[in-house]
Amino acid sequence: MTATFVYDGDCAFCTRCVEFIRRRIPTDAAIVPWHRADLPALGLTREQCLAAVQYVEPGRPALAGPDAIAALLRASRSAWRPLGAALDLPGVGLASWPVYRWVARHRHQLPGGTAACAVPPPRP
Template sequence: MRPTFLYDGDCAFCTTCAGFLERHIPTSAEVLPWQYADLAALGVTQEQAEAAVQWIGAGHAAGPDAIARVLRDAGSYWRPLGAVLGAPPVRWLAWPVYRWIARHRDRMPGGTPACALPQAERPTPRPTNDPVTR
């Protein structure tokens, strides 16, 4: 089974980070917004997906642990970076930093005010063929 890396596709900051990952980090994982994933088939709840990025493959990891898995999976010089991120004491420090960034992602480069809203309060994007958005 090909690993999957889930991120919040409604968040501009998260989408920017996922785009960087897809362009520069040669992971074998499918990088996918959780909103378009079959969460039940992946064994992930919506609450888990909303709370942090997710790695589903040989095992399951979230947040900086998921990022460490992506880096290790990418191989080359990314592998040692993933090993460092996943090892104590860096791992212990990574979680508070990850939570801080997640809480302030609307202020991060590429972030928008919608990133600060809980999922249930975010505006629903209109389809491109909607006459109101033309």
Template sequence: MTPTFVFDGDCAFCTMCARFVERWIPTSAKVVPWQFTDLGALGVSRSAAIDAVQWVSPPSPVLAGPEAIAALLRSSNVFWKPIGWLLALKPVRVAAWPLYRWVARNRHRLPGGTAACAVPPSK
């Protein structure tokens, strides 16, 4: 199965980031909005897809958030691969999660973001 990077296609900021990946980060992975893919076949729940980007590359476990971004970067070329390995280091990953959560909560305020980008508050 081809590795798949899943993002929120209803979010303009997320879509802008996905287009950056498609244009500037060479990878064999499919970059797809969760709204237009079979999440069940990927082993990703709808709530997980809403919560964070997902990296699906069987037989490896599904990765989310900064770990998914690190895996995507590691699947790329000699320029991006070291950045992916750096992001995958535990101390960096631990620091990246709060930043990722902040971006996710505020993505409607970021460049390209719209009110539709806002993540509904969790219950």
């Protein structure tokens, strides 16, 4: 069984990012929208998938957000592997979550994004 990268298939920005991954980042990971994934089999919940992209390898805890992206890059068969390793460096790792959250909050305003991409604000 291979790794699985799970993303929001309803988001045009996310879908465009996945199209880039499929064209330019060779990987054995299955790349699936969370709506079509067998979430219980992957050990994921709908809430986790709404919060961030997910990367699941059999026998390992799921990784989310920038950690998921770093894992996907590290597992690629290409020149993208060093970028995946760089995302794990201490200073970069600390900055990656705030950047990821900013992108997630503004994805409807980014290239390829639409109003349907907007993430509802977190509940208090």
